[in-house]
Amino acid sequence: MLLTMKVAFRNILRQKKRSFLLAGAIAFGMLVITLMNALTGGVVGNIRENFSHALGGHIFIMGREWTDAGQMIMKIRPDERLEQLLEEHGAQIEGFTRRSQAMPTMIFGSRQTMQMLYGVDFAEETKLLESLIVTEGSFSEIGTEEASIILPQPVGERLGVQVGETMIIRLETLTGQQNVGEVKVVAFIKDQEELGLSAAYTSRSYLNTLLGMDPHEYQLLNMFLTDLDMVDEFARVFREGLRAEDEEEEVVEAEPAVSVTVAGMPMDPMTEREELTPWEGTRYQIMHINQIMEAVELVVGVLNRVGQVIFLILLVVTMVGITNTFRMIMIERTKEIGTMRAFGMHQKQVKNIFLWEAVFLGLLGCIAGLFLALVISFIVGGIELNTDPSMQFFLDNGKITFIFSLTKVVFNTAIVVFISLLAAYWPARAAAKMSPIKALSSHT
Amino acid sequence: MGIVELENVKKVYTLGKAEVHAVRGVTFSIEKGDFASIVGPSGSGKSTILNLIGCIDQPTDGIVSINGTVTDGLKDKALTRLRHETLGFIFQSFNLIPVLNVYENIEFPLLLGKDKRSKKEIREWIEFLVEAVGLGDHMHHKSNELSGGQRQRVAIARALATKPEIVLADEPTANLDSKTGQSIIELMKKMNAELNTTFIFSTHDRTIMDIADHVIQLLDGLVVEDTKRSAKVGNLS
Numbered sequence A: 001m002l003l004t005m006k007v008a009f010r011n012i013l014r015q016k017k018r019s020f021l022l023a024g025a026i027a028f029g030m031l032v033i034t035l036m037n038a039l040t041g042g043v044v045g046n047i048r049e050n051f052s053h054a055l056g057g058h059i060f061i062m063g064r065e066w067t068d069a070g071q072m073i074m075k076i077r078p079d080e081r082l083e084q085l086l087e088e089h090g091a092q093i094e095g096f097t098r099r100s101q102a103m104p105t106m107i108f109g110s111r112q113t114m115q116m117l118y119g120v121d122f123a124e125e126t127k128l129l130e131s132l133i134v135t136e137g138s139f140s141e142i143g144t145e146e147a148s149i150i151l152p153q154p155v156g157e158r159l160g161v162q163v164g165e166t167m168i169i170r171l172e173t174l175t176g177q178q179n180v181g182e183v184k185v186v187a188f189i190k191d192q193e194e195l196g197l198s199a200a201y202t203s204r205s206y207l208n209t210l211l212g213m214d215p216h217e218y219q220l221l222n223m224f225l226t227d228l229d230m231v232d233e234f235a236r237v238f239r240e241g242l243r244a245e246d247e248e249e250e251v252v253e254a255e256p257a258v259s260v261t262v263a264g265m266p267m268d269p270m271t272e273r274e275e276l277t278p279w280e281g282t283r284y285q286i287m288h289i290n291q292i293m294e295a296v297e298l299v300v301g302v303l304n305r306v307g308q309v310i311f312l313i314l315l316v317v318t319m320v321g322i323t324n325t326f327r328m329i330m331i332e333r334t335k336e337i338g339t340m341r342a343f344g345m346h347q348k349q350v351k352n353i354f355l356w357e358a359v360f361l362g363l364l365g366c367i368a369g370l371f372l373a374l375v376i377s378f379i380v381g382g383i384e385l386n387t388d389p390s391m392q393f394f395l396d397n398g399k400i401t402f403i404f405s406l407t408k409v410v411f412n413t414a415i416v417v418f419i420s421l422l423a424a425y426w427p428a429r430a431a432a433k434m435s436p437i438k439a440l441s442s443h444t
Numbered sequence B: 001m002g003i004v005e006l007e008n009v010k011k012v013y014t015l016g017k018a019e020v021h022a023v024r025g026v027t028f029s030i031e032k033g034d035f036a037s038i039v040g041p042s043g044s045g046k047s048t049i050l051n052l053i054g055c056i057d058q059p060t061d062g063i064v065s066i067n068g069t070v071t072d073g074l075k076d077k078a079l080t081r082l083r084h085e086t087l088g089f090i091f092q093s094f095n096l097i098p099v100l101n102v103y104e105n106i107e108f109p110l111l112l113g114k115d116k117r118s119k120k121e122i123r124e125w126i127e128f129l130v131e132a133v134g135l136g137d138h139m140h141h142k143s144n145e146l147s148g149g150q151r152q153r154v155a156i157a158r159a160l161a162t163k164p165e166i167v168l169a170d171e172p173t174a175n176l177d178s179k180t181g182q183s184i185i186e187l188m189k190k191m192n193a194e195l196n197t198t199f200i201f202s203t204h205d206r207t208i209m210d211i212a213d214h215v216i217q218l219l220d221g222l223v224v225e226d227t228k229r230s231a232k233v234g235n236l237s
Ligand SMILES: Nc1ncnc2c1ncn2[C@@H]1O[C@H](COP(=O)(O)OP(=O)(O)OP(=O)(O)O)[C@@H](O)[C@H]1O
Pocket: B013, B014, B015, B020, B021, B022, B040, B041, B042, B043, B044, B045, B046, B047, B048, B049, B204
């Protein structure tokens, strides 16, 4: 075993140029497929990251209930079951937000604009203010003054409003009546529009008043989890825990996830689907980031499969090269094979020399390809791209991310080794079957 | 009974429709410890007979017996094992494994099978062989860094590595100048005397033939003379 491996390994180095070309072809295939997998893997990661950031969570819980007038409204009342679930799983929840939201018209003087507005419990969401970048004004009044608002800078500029001035917001209550409020602009923040995050913030209790809700009620519960792998399990636990007794099991998973709106808030795919019969109390709808990612992963999966096919075609072409080369090698080394056979090398050992040589060649190619992929990803991943804002969604702070999957690398290496073995098998067998006398009397 | 016995051995090659009777009924016996030479003009069947003794070819007719084993009807595996256990080879064009250095080439036959000796013993044995063939300074040289004579010395050491009963050499000096050739035969003779290994070599060089203590002369596939010298002394001048 060791002898055959040793001879095989040295044989590779014998015709350096030839081995270089074959290993190079394998390396190229490996480079392409690894970079492609790493790129798509990174893009999926970034999209998920950016989505969760834009949507403000990994899991989204909405409550829906019917008014006496037969209207369905979106709100969550203080609920013991929900509180208990949050408490039970607190360890795995990195943070959660309970917000109200509206899309009011903001009016200042003669100018007006529509703007996403979140009602936030600033005492609960301590991290939010830290994450916002103030361009003008300060957050110091936020706690004290209820009817204050934080505006993205461009929105402020569009309205011509200054920090410290008061403006009007007009919106519909949950039940559809027009309502108007006055808010004081306390700060401008840097807009994060490229991530669909252009949002203004006010206190939840104030927004609730305008929407016709109690201060402790809210519309949307968003959770960030510590571990993204837990998302599906978490969604299931909350779905089970919050299901009303008479409620049928939801078939959310079958929903086309693409219909979910990205910017602003996740839309409820159920509402458009069927006529609902009114129910008593609150019913919950639980959505999660993976539902949105399904579509992305579908596309990425197709891309990867295309890559895999190209990889296989490359390998098959290389395989023909390996087979031809090994046939040549067999002829070149006929006398050597005869010598080894004379000294008592068995047919199997002769075959193994060739097979090991193929394995080493494949592995060398893989290692070279992987190394190149790492180097390229390191260089490319370091470049900050000034692309179109829409492209930013695929990037991590303007940089391309490469995520290497060990499973995929191992899998592709296994394919390479298998194909190399396959390519070398017939020449190896022919070499082994050659009679020692013929081999020794050959003149090569 | 001799360590090598040939009994009415025939070998016929078929070349398309033509039949070539390379060996046409040869009988002889070689004793253990012989330093035997097979001589004859080109085409007389020397290589064919050595290949039959070397178990890398099978006779068309007759019996070849090596160290008591009749080779007739043996499968490739058994023949391979027989070669490994009983035979060593020296070739006309040296046939060293180019990717292995001197030490590794000599070690090579040992690694093909299991060896009961310890690693240390094996190393000492190979080092002994390297010294014995006078290549102590070239232990780690590759074969392409050696002269023809040096290569053939490595080949002699390699042929002796497994301590075989018989070493076969088909025209071991044909690719060497006469002086080097002479020294190679003398080295073989020395090893033959030291290790009591049976050597059978072919040649058509008279001076080299004279060192042998057992000369088998061939002509057209038949033995024409089989002379044994009782005193096993060559002209080791
Ligand atoms: N594989 C073969 N196929 C056909 N004929 C062969 C084959 N090998 C040898 N012969 C023939 O058999 C005869 C004996 O050949 P052999 O090689 O044994 O002679 P030799 O004594 O070794 O000659 P030389 O001194 O030239 O090496 C020759 O006529 C040769 O042409």
